[in-house]
Amino acid sequence: PPPAPVSWPWLAVLLPGGAVLAMLWKKLRQPNPWMLGPLTVCAVASVVFDLHIGLPEGLGQLGQWLIGCSLGCHFDRQFFRSAPAFLLRILLITLLAMLAATTLAAALSWLTTLDGTSLMLGMMPGGITELCLTAEALQLSVALVTALQVLRLFLVMFLAEPLFWLWQKRTA
Numbered sequence: 001p002p003p004a005p006v007s008w009p010w011l012a013v014l015l016p017g018g019a020v021l022a023m024l025w026k027k028l029r030q031p032n033p034w035m036l037g038p039l040t041v042c043a044v045a046s047v048v049f050d051l052h053i054g055l056p057e058g059l060g061q062l063g064q065w066l067i068g069c070s071l072g073c074h075f076d077r078q079f080f081r082s083a084p085a086f087l088l089r090i091l092l093i094t095l096l097a098m099l100a101a102t103t104l105a106a107a108l109s110w111l112t113t114l115d116g117t118s119l120m121l122g123m124m125p126g127g128i129t130e131l132c133l134t135a136e137a138l139q140l141s142v143a144l145v146t147a148l149q150v151l152r153l154f155l156v157m158f159l160a161e162p163l164f165w166l167w168q169k170r171t172a
Contacts, residue, residue: 004054010045011053017041031157043150064129097125115141122148 018038025033045051079086101123109116118141121131128149135145 004052006056007051007053010051011055014038014042014045017045031161036154036157039150039153094125101125114144118144119148121145123152128153 018041021041022033022037025037102120105116105120105123108114108119118135121135121140122145124131131149132142132146135142
């Protein structure tokens with residue numbers, strides 16, 4: 001499909017609105033405020049106002065580049081020395097997560113009328129952008145994959161820390 005049209009008036013509202021919510025969430029010490037704040041503002045506005053707009057050429061790539069720079073700043077020499085053992089554990093966890101996602105997607109597909117492949121892709125570990133682009137390329141339900149990925153992101157962001165502290169409390 002052709003790219004969605006750019007709406008400068010809506011972008012003039014959404015971009016500062018996302019920044020304001022991100023600063024508020026940061027002040028409230030919420031996880032990942034600079035991703036979840038703007039994502040929430042855009043999702044709510046898209047649903048409430050039935051928006052179908054896109055970003056200007058290059059802005060999405062700039063955002064991906066900034067995310068990569070931010071992530072890259074967290075790695076040091078010690079990380080790369082321990083990387084093989086770390087990567088082996090990540091591989092195992094990823095395979096287990098994929099198995100769990102496949103099983104859950106098959107069960108949900110059987111119980112509902114939703115497409116099993118879209119459900120499976122929506123539950124897979126990975127980045128929202130990459131999995132949504134994969135859904136588009138495979139002509140699956142991009143909306144379902146996006147919704148499941150955003151739901152997974154919110155659940156992980158808001159449940160990981162409380163569950164970790166509960167686990168730490170029980171093992172102490």
